[in-house]
Each structure stands twice: as structure tokens, then as C-alpha cells.
Amino acid sequence: MADDEGRAVRPRRVLRADAQRNEDLLLKAAAAAFASVGADASVKDIAREAGVGVGTLYRRFPSKELLIEAVYRHEVERLCEAAPRLAATQPPVDALRTWMENFIDFMAAKHGMADALRVVLTDDGERMQTRALLAEAIDHLLTPGEGQSVARPGVNAQDVLMALGGISLMAADEGQRDLATRLIDLLLHGIVGTGTVAGA
Template sequence: MADKPQDSGPGTRTTGSRARKPRADAQRNRLRLLDAAAEVFSAGGPDASLEAVARTAGVGIGTLYRHFPTREDLFEAVYRHEVDQLHDLSLKLGSEAAPVDGLRRWLHASVRLVATKKGMLVALALAAQGSSELHAYTAERLTASVGSLLDRAVAAGEIRADVAPDDLLLTLVGMCYQMYGKPDWQAKVLRLIDIFVDGLRTR
């Protein structure tokens, strides 16, 4: 009789562990798929195969479709994931980096988002068709992210005070779209960002 609680205890923990494991695995698979899709779409554009995404993530194509039933679902999820990562990065840089360096590093990281978006324009248009929700989400999230870093640099007296978050985002997107597709375009944009940020410094 005394042995039964000991037997049932491990059994209960094992059952609980087994119940939790699929959820944890599913979340890991989803994140792996989002990271892989960002890489594949950035390189191959909207026509990049979903099989390539699954292969890069190290999962089967069935796993991909369980998480993202359509190509548009995957594209929109990747874009939102990238935007959320940039928001999280702004919080981290705001507490860890020097003001101007934090702003510069965030703009550098944003180049990857623009590269991914450029490759997904067709699918994003389909995903957002009939609704501006995706555009509104992106604009709000990115404006708040760069705005917090800009305000910090201005408050420190290191960046001129007549610059708005929209100015930075428009400049960033303009640089990327002008250079996209040219040899080493991302490296060239990063160099232009450095020049641009240095030009914003107070004298």
C-alpha cells in the first residue's frame, strides 16, 4: 500500500511532462520555421519554395502546413515576427547601449526586415488585402521602437532635436529600396546609415 503513492507520483510527473512537451516542441518548431522563412524569403523572394523553408528549419513539410496553412499565413507571420523582434531589440538597446550607438544598431537591424519585406511584397499584399491592419501594426510598432531610441539620444544632447521617428524610417526604407538588388546592397546601406546617423549628431 505504501508503494502506490510513490508509483503514481512519477507516473503523474511523466504524464504531465508528456502533456507539456508537444506544446514546447510546437512552439520551438514555429519559431524555427519563422526564422528559416525569413532567411529563405529574403534570399529568394515571394516565389521561394515552402519546401526550402521546411528543409532549412529541419522539419517536415507537414509540420509547416500545420502551423501555417497557406503561404500568405506564413509570410504575414514572418513579417510580424520580424517587427516584434525589432521592438524587443529597441527595449534592450535602450537599457544597455549608449544612446547614439543604440539608435545606429537598431537601424542596422532594421535592414534585415526591409530585405525580408522586399522579398515578400506580393504575398504581403495578398495577406493584407481588404485590410490595413498589418500596415497599421507595423507602423505603430516600428515608430514606437525607433522613437524611444531617438528620444533617448536627443535627451542626452547627442542627436539634434528637430528629427522625428518618421524621418528615420522614411530614410531607412528609401535607402534600402534604392539599393536593393545591387551587389552587396545591404553592406552599402549599412554604410549609408552610419553616415546618416553621424550627420544627425549635435555639433
């Protein structure tokens, strides 16, 4: 199977409800472990945190590299799916802030898996596609309704994505998750204009 540009696309597996639940728990536990420990996180600890046996983990992900790849793709998918849901359930600026916080958590996990991801994700096209998908999610939050825009003129989704990437790197280097939240508030002021970000 291929997408519109001829790239190979893996068909999405349909799992039984219990198997899907176990996979979701594993991916959530693995993302948290990679964010805090890095790619050296123990698969035994990940399985224990997910509440499943190590055998279950290895049946789904025969190697740690496959687990890392699955976590990365799952987190990208989760971020993209969150944008329309947040836009529909929260005020526009709150929805954007919540998504940004989730993005920083994703980047923390990605930072922890960075060395392994360089081996697993060697396709530049896939990285560019991921960037485009994340920018599209941001754009959805910047323009939540017909004729509406949260952002000041001249603000675009790609710039916001790049700024968030910089925030995630600074917060990771300093080892301060709360620094990212403070910088997100500053970024929001730049996006929507001063005096319009409640609680900031």
C-alpha cells in the same frame, strides 16, 4: 477581441515549448529565404533549413500566404521588442545603429514578399499601425533615458523611419547589403551630429 480603436486583434496563442521553438525556427528560416529568393522560396527548403519536417510546417502554416503573413508580423514584433533591450544593453548610438541594421534585414525580407503581402495585408489601418509601432521603437532609441536625447533638435522618429525605408529600397535595387550599412552611418551622422558617431 478588439483594440482601443475597435480593430480586431488576434489573441496570442500559447504554444508548448517545443512547438514554440519549431515555430521560431521556421519563421527565422522563412524570413532569410524570402529575403534572398523572394516569395517563390521553397517551403521544403525552409523546413529543411529550420530542421523540421514539411508536415510540421504545413500544420502550423497551411498555406504559403499564412507563412508570409506570420513572418511579417513576427519580424515587426521582433523589431519593436528589440528597441528597449538594445537601449538597456548598448551605448545609445550603438543601439540605434544595431536596430537600423536589423530594420534593413526586415525590409529585405519584406521586399522579397512584397507581391504576396499586397494580397495578404489589405488593411491600410494595419499598415499604418505597423508604421506607428516602428516609429515608437525608433523614438525609444532616440530618447533612451529621462531628459536624454541621442538626436539633434528637430530630428523625429517618423523622419528616421522614412529615411531607413529609402535606404532599404536603394540597397535592394543595387543588390548591395553593404551599401545600406554605409548609408546608415551617413544617416547616423545626420541624426546625432558630425563627429559623434564612433567607428563611422
